Amino acid sequence: MTAFGAVVEELATDVILPAGDGPFPAVLVRTPYDRTRHRAEARGWARRGFAAVVQDVRGRFASPGEWRPYADEAADGAAAVRWIRRQPWSDGRLVAVGASYAAHCALVLALDAPEDARPDAVLAAVPALGPAETAREASGVERLLSRAGWWAAHGDRPDSDESALDKALATDPGLLTHLPLTSLPERLGRGLPSWAGLWRRRDRGRLIARAAHAAVPLLAVGGHHDHFTEDTVALWHAWGGPSARMLLGPWDHGLGSTPGPDAGPAHRVNLGELYVRWARRALTGELVPGRHGAQALGGADLWLPAGTNGEPRTQRPRLLHGAAFTADPDRPVRSDDLTVPTDGPPDRCLLATPPLPRPHDVVGHVSVHLRATAHTPSADWAARLVALTPQGVGERLAVGIVRRDEPAGREGAFTVDLGRLARRLPVGTRLRLEIAGHHFPAHARNPHTGEDPLTAGRLHASRREIDPAGVALSLPVLPSRPTPVDPAQEILR
Structure with a gap:
């Protein structure tokens, strides 16, 4: 292998070439997380016959310029692609690869760059589609903890400090309760001029809409425990290229390195090897047309076809307590604690199902009607939604949150989407359903006044009532035991 550094349109770039004379197909990774952290990955691509090119995005680490998240990636990525294709070691074919923000860099190359600078295939893992998608849920509710963590670690600085928010919370536990939230950086003690601008972005769905016009193969990889699961699935569904593949494992944002409690031995996948094999087939046109892939069934140690969905079944959970409760922003229900307090006035409505009389394979979107x-x-x-196992262990299954603005005191009927679930629930499992007014600090607290939660300076308590007879939990249950598939075969077919 041959390795060398380069300056591509003034951006720091590492290139690792395979042994031999070439020319070679190339893999391009553009990252804000320090290109030197990708050297082992780049060497792996080079050992398998790909020229690996890894670049620090503008304004990050060794690349000069102003770091403007999500603003410059199409233009800078296009310049990198054109440079690669002019090199004597390049055969002109190129795969754009990335995870999280780097997946955004890969996707905008395929969807926004001029035609001559587009890649021949895209591999997008746990994709951050854009600022609007990362800042808010589809319902509009603000994702506070993840955005504060990302901006504290990476925002408006040339380097990164992954533990910045944890260190700040250790010395100032009330940091995320600061009001207004737009001035949170002042309490953090850091200048973050782009923080306020993040919350003004409302262009959710732009890349998904563009994906319908894609002209190259896609491999989308995600995890059922990742906060971008819905975006990964939406991208796969919308992709208009000649083929689209998806792999969803029982993983967190770190994919195979951060398995969930429902992961089994069959869910240990050599992603690097799978990526290489898919890239070869994508570049040679060997993938059959259409959407295919695999999703893990957690708790069952097997894989199902990516498009598998159960049949909706309605559960009527029984009220335990809290048909009337108070959503008090000074005592919010916390996203990081499954404990239900037993003293004081109720802070949530708590319901539960009887023990399941048989195992349930729940695959698809879960929702609750209220x-x-x-x-x-x-x-x-x-x-x-929490699973209470026969052994007495509570496991978080799914969470959803919606915002409703309507006259005070008016009863409403509505549905809360809890997202996708792919889990085998054993016989005897009870399902605990909590309905609350907060999910903090994962999500910002609603001031309950109609003001913007980002700029509000005061928060008020909100009295709530739930009609227990109107609570219906919809679970997509497979009607029979599923036939497992080999994830590699589904990705490479």
């Missing part, structure tokens, strides 16, 4: 009342003009409704 009839409920808030005595404030604005209210968030957070629904959290």
